[in-house]
Amino acid sequence: MKEPLTLDELRASLAHVAGSDFGMREPRWLSRFGNETRLADTYRQGRVLLAGDAAHMHYPAGGQGLNVGLQDALNLGWKLAAVPREGAPDTRLDSYHHERHRVGQALLRNTEAQSALMGFTPETLALRELMNGLLRNPTVNRPLAEHLGGLDVAYPDAPVPSPLQALPPLPGWTGRRLPNWDLRLSDGSPRPLYSALHRGHWPWLHAKAGPQAPTRWEPAPGWTPRLEVLELDISDDATPLHGLGGLLIRPDGHAAWAWAAGR
Ligand SMILES: Cc1cc2nc3c(=O)[nH]c(=O)nc-3n(C[C@H](O)[C@H](O)[C@H](O)COP(=O)(O)OP(=O)(O)OC[C@H]3O[C@@H](n4cnc5c(N)ncnc54)[C@H](O)[C@@H]3O)c2cc1C
Incomplete structure (x- = not known):
């Protein structure tokens, strides 16, 4: 490990790179880092x-x-x-x-x-x-x-959470990171998407007419995670969910499964 950085070393280095040490003095904190x-x-x-x-x-x-x-x-x-x-x-x-x-x-x-x-x-x-x-x-x-910013991270190969195969997926959604949408519930009340993640459950977003969430859900035998069910008003053309029948979301905010309206 290298010696702690001194002000003299920093001055010399800055003078070498920039031609001046700009009169630096009284540092509060000096640290060095490398390029491993x-x-x-x-x-x-x-x-x-x-x-x-x-x-x-x-x-x-x-x-x-x-x-x-x-x-x-x-x-x-x-x-x-x-x-x-x-x-x-x-x-x-x-x-x-x-x-x-x-x-x-x-x-x-x-x-x-x-x-x-x-x-x-x-x-x-x-x-x-x-x-x-x-x-x-x-x-x-x-x-x-x-x-x-890590905003483009997606997990498209995530395993299909059975029994959702019955709902054909919409291409491009599986594993996608979702933004904090302002959702409108079917009773008209607003709900930011991320508030549905606070309890570590899987949000199940569905249109009023879409498939209802199962009462007991086992993505794999013996695994019974909790769902956070939100019935949405997606009639508005401007909603990011327009055209979707529903969406199951992982507890880390990535889409697990999305299906088309009319299913
Ligand atoms: C100059 C610089 C600028 C940076 N700027 C940014 C930035 O703008 N944005 C950004 O996202 N990232 C930035 N980073 C990177 C960021 O600082 C690190 O990625 C981040 O701090 C790593 O966090 P960590 O918890 O994984 O590890 P650390 O922050 O290293 O935490 C590990 C902790 O474990 C403790 N520890 C180690 N061994 C033991 C032990 N045996 N027992 C108990 N405790 C132990 C250490 O003391 C330390 O507190 C920067 C890094 C540098 C060097």
Whole structure:
């Protein structure tokens, strides 16, 4: 491990990079960080589960580490509760690795790409200028912003929660992360979607005429999670749920299953 950072070292470094130390003085806190890029081979080994920086280390470009670590925890938390409390199969914990490891891989790739833009050689400065121009285009900027914010994370390969196969899925919905929609219940009252996640249940959103939630639901034999049933008014064309018959949502806010209206 390297020695703690001193003000003299920081001054010398800044003078080297920027040509001046800008008269820095009286630091409150000095810390050094490196450019390690490492990913655990597996996020689960029996009873040991890795999340956050224990699972992925990288250059802090783009301010993503904490965010991705929290999303690891959100993915893992409901599964950790479901196995001992609700009788979910132990393999459900393996899905934590399957769903989050590839997010860690993408995180490392994009921080490495950003590190390539950090130098001060003429080539790097030219590349940065080029990127600056490209990023003024919203078509380029938006997907990158969604990626850095973790908003584009989806788990399309998530196992089908039986017995929902009877309701043919709408393409593109399974595993998608859902925003905090302002829902309107069938009695006219408003309800933000995320409030339905507070108790760790699975929200079952359905149109008045759509399939009702089962009274007892077993996504796998012996596993009986709780549903949070919300009957919605989706008559308004502007509602994000327009055209949907219903939606089952995982406790981490990702869609488990969506089916079309009229089913
Ligand atoms: C300069 C810099 C800027 C950053 N900026 C951002 C940003 O803007 N946005 C963002 O999302 N992320 C950012 N990050 C990344 C973010 O700080 C980390 O990803 C995040 O703090 C990791 O959280 P963690 O809980 O996984 O690990 P840590 O924060 O490292 O927490 C692990 C804890 O475990 C404790 N511990 C270790 N060993 C033991 C032990 N044996 N027993 C008990 N306790 C132990 C440690 O003391 C520590 O408190 C930045 C990182 C750096 C270096």
